[in-house]
Ligand code: SF4
C-alpha cells in the first residue's frame with residue numbers, strides 16, 4: 449500500500465463530527481441552549497433525503513413538503529454541480545452515513561478478512577444494486593401521495609443523528625440496526641441497495657465530465673483496484689468506469705490509491721494517449 | 726485534466742462555501758422551516774399548504790412563496806403597496822396598523838381568510854375577521870372562490886380608510902366612553918378597574934400581566950402574542966366581572 453489515502457478519511461471524519469454537532473445543537477437550541485450560528489440549521493437541511501424530496505418539489509410535481517428548507521435546495525445545487533464534474537463525491541467524501549458504514553465495516557474486515565465484502569457474487573449483486581432505484585421511486589411516490597417526508601420513519605441516517613429526540617419511529621431503529629448488522633458483512637450496504645440519494649447521484653456517473661479512466665496499454669492486470677473497490681466494481685476490465693455505483697472514493701487510483709503503476713488509473717477528463725507498447 | 730484526491734477533497738467544501746455565500750448574499754440561505762405553513766391533512770385539498778397555519782411572523786414574501794400569490798397582490802389587498810418594502814411587511818403588522826374597531830378587526834386572521842378565499846381553500850375564522858375593501862375587490866376579480874362562497878363574507882368588508890379613521894376617532898372619544906369593550910388602546914389598568922384580576926389576565930396571556938399603564942395590544946405585540954387571539958378571552962372575563 450502506498451501514498452496518501454488519508455485525505456478522504458480526514459474529510460469524512462470532520463464532516464461526520466460537524467453534522468453530529470449540528471444535530472445535537474439543533475436539539476439544544478430547541479430547548480433554549482446551543483450556539484446560534486447553526487441554531488436554525490436542522491438536520492433536514494443537511495439531509496440527503498431532503499435533497500431527493502427537494503428535487504421532486506422543484507420539478508413542480510408537488511406542493512410544499514413539510515420541513516424542507518430552502519437551504520436544502522442550495523445544498524442540492526452544490527452537490528449536483530460537483531456531481532457533474534466528479535460524480536457522487538458526496539457519497540464517498542461527505543455523507544456521514546457512508547462514513548458511519550465504513551467505520552462499522554472496519555470491524556467486518558477484522559472479522560472476515562478477505563471474505564469481507566465478497567459474500568454475494570458480483571454477477572448477481574450487480575442486479576441487486578438496482579434496488580435503490582426502486583426505493584427512490586417509492587420515496588417519490590409516497591411523498592407525492594402524502595406531501596410529507598414519509599421516508600423519515602425508515603431513514604437510518606435520520607435515526608442515527610436524532611435517536612435521542614424521541615422523534616424516531618421504531619421502524620427507523622430497525623433499519624438502522626439492519627444496516628449496522630449488514631455493514632459487518634458488506635461494505636456500505638445502505639449505499640449499495642437502498643439510498644435514494646445515492647441512486648440519483650449515481651446517474652451522474654453516466655455522463656460526469658471527469659470519469660475514472662484506466663490506461664489499458666500499461667495496466668499490469670494485478671487486480672488490486674478490483675479488490676479495494678468498496679462497491680465491488682470490475683475496474684480492471686474497464687477502460688472507463690461509468691458504473692452508477694462508483695462513489696469517487698479514489699481508493700483504486702494510481703494517484704492516491706492502490707494502483708501500483710503510474711499514469712494508469714485516474715480521474716481525468718481526457719483519454720490516455722495511445723502509448724507505445 | 727487529471728483530478729487528484731487533494732483537489733477532489735476541496736471541490737465540495739469550496740462549492741459548499743461558495744454556494745452558501747452566494748445564497749446568503751441573495752437572501753436565500755434559510756434553514757428555518759417555520760416560514761412554510763403546514764399542509765392540509767385530509768379532504769380534497771390534502772397536501773396543499775394550509776392558510777390556517779399562516780403565522781404573524783410571516784412576511785408577505787413568505788406568504789407569497791407558500792401560496793404562490795404575488796407580493797404586490799397581497800400588499801394591495803391590505804393597503805401596504807406604498808410601504809418601503811412590501812415584501813418585508815409582516816402579517817402581524819396588520820394588527821398594529823389597523824387593529825380592532827367595533828366588531829371587526831384586521832389581523833393575521835384576515836390574511837388567512839384572504840389567502841384561503843384567493844386560492845379556493847377551506848378555512849374557518851371568527852365572525853370578527855375583517856376583509857379590507859381592496860382585498861375584497863381582488864377576490865372578486867381574480868380569486869379562486871366562487872361568488873356564492875364569497876358572498877358569505879360580504880358582511881366582513883371594511884374600508885381601510887374608514888378603519889384607520891375609526892381607530893383615530895375612537896381614540897378621541899376615550900374619555901367620554903364608558904363602554905366596557907376591549908379595544909386596541911385598552912389599558913391593563915382599565916381591565917383591573919373593570920373587575921378582572923391580575924391572575925386572570927396573566928392566565929389568558931400566558932405571561933405575567935404587563936405594566937398597568939400600558940395598552941394590552943402594545944404589550945401583546947411586545948411579547949409576540951397575537952392580540953386578536955387573547956382579546957375575546959379577556960372580553961369574556963370583563964363581561965363576567967360586570
Ligand atoms: S490496480 Fe492498476 S495496474 Fe492493477 S489492474 Fe488495476 S488498473 Fe491495472
Ligand code: SF4
Nearest residue numbers: 677694695697698700
Ligand atoms: S471504482 Fe474506484 S473510485 Fe469508484 S467506488 Fe470503486 S474504488 Fe472507489
